[in-house]
Amino acid sequence: MSSNSSLTLRQRVLNSGSWTLVGYGAGQALRLAGNLILTRLLFPEAFGMMAIIGVACYGMTVLVDMGLGQSIVQNKRGNDPAFINTAWTIQILLGLLIWLGLSALALPIATFYKVPELASMLPVVGIGSIISGFNSTKLYTAQRNLEAKRVTLIELGTYVIGLACTIYLAWLMRSVWSLVWGGLISSALKTITSHWALHGVNNKLTWERDAVGQLIRFGRWIMWSSMLSFVSAEGARMLIGAVLDMRQLALYTLASTMSLMFWQAILQLASRVFFPAFSEVYREKPQNLPAVLFKSRLAITLPSWGLAVFFVFLGTQLMGLLYDKRYFDSGPMLELLAAGTLVGCVWGSYTGVLLAIGKVATMTMLTASQIVIQLGGMWIGYHFGGGMGLVAGVAAANWAMYPVQALVMSRNGLWQPKLDLPLIGASVLIVALAWSRLMINFGS
Secondary structure, three states: OOOOOOOOHHHHHHHHHHHHHHHHHHHHHHHHHHHHHHHHHOOHHHHHHHHHHHHHHHHHHHHOOOOHHHHHHHOOOOOOHHHHHHHHHHHHHHHHHHHHHHHHHHHHHHHHHOOOHHHHHHHHHHHHHHHHHOOOOHHHHHHHOOOHHHHHHHHHHHHHHHHHHHHHHHHHHOOOHHHHHHHHHHHHHHHHHHHHOOOOOOOOOOOOHHHHHHHHHHHHHHHHHHHHHHHHHHHHHHHHHHHOOHHHHHHHHHHHHHHHHHHHHHHHHHHHHHHHHHHHHHHHOHHHHHHHHHHHHHHHHHHHHHHHHHHHHHHHHHHHHHOOHHHOOHHHHHHHHHHHHHHHHHHHOOOOHHHHOOOHHHHHHHHHHHHHHHHHHHHHHHHHHHHHHHHHHHHHHHHHHHHHHHHHHHHOOOOOHHHHHHHHHHHHHHHHHOHHHHHHHHHO
């Protein structure tokens, strides 16, 4: 029996949200600490190789992503053992497929980057996908039921042990292989603990044709959405790397990381807390969804918007305080990006609700629209203003995306002008007040 079964939805949302934020903050701190130690034990090229491996793994994962976890969270049959175990069986097959893909790509990637070690490393890294394919679906059941505490503790615990093993192996081997073996250890630990430390259906191989059909119908749009998200992230990064010099690219990376730091935590809340909550409300009391959406969006939009205002006016001073004078120009970039975030956090706060009501195709079309608008804004900005113009184009794309999002939400009965329009009006005022400062940044 779930320990959360006697709690109200509001109590479960607050409890799950708190644990999600704790897990995110602790995870970021552990990653930073681990990187500081590992960079002193290994050579810089090791992290370059792992970055290439990371992109390859991410690319292969999105190519076969069927949204099995989202299906279990959203579907009315999400507690049905036959449905859950069919999803688990497919998950195992997808893990094997990812490993085969990475093994097939190993030699071409090694040849392209002129790093022979990648030919042997990628198939071994791919074993982690096989291991993760056996992860218990209890992880998704916990998400569906808004039980984030145990999942957070499992993720942090296995990461700490895996990191400790990685550091020990790096000290012992002084080789990039320590990062590979450490990752496999973390994957194995998470798989094992996911089966015995959580409530839910014990998994066994199952193949129910009706469940397969439902998972494929839902998953095909998730796959397209994941692929488009990959193109959005990696395509934008490739474009920026192609048109900016290494110094500008480094400054943009710092500014973008600072601008998105808080929003990454919000996205964790949206996927792990709000999406399951929206799904439960839509399954049981769909008439209450607009009210729940409004309260959820209010809770995440106001702090995000307030932080963006802070960055608009004090971004340069903040970056000057955190970094030395070589990185001064990242401050003006942060201010321009924050001007876009003022509206970006308004439309971004709708994240999860379309998926919760099963509008996966609509969500995918929105992602495609975002890519077109973002890349168009970047190209136009760079054409008229060079490097800073490109940054301004990224910011402007956030403003241009809102009408598209509002139109889609309106057609689905979910647009909330009472929250959106006052914030957009206030955003116009903030930009007007900061206009001369932003124009100086644009021309710098």
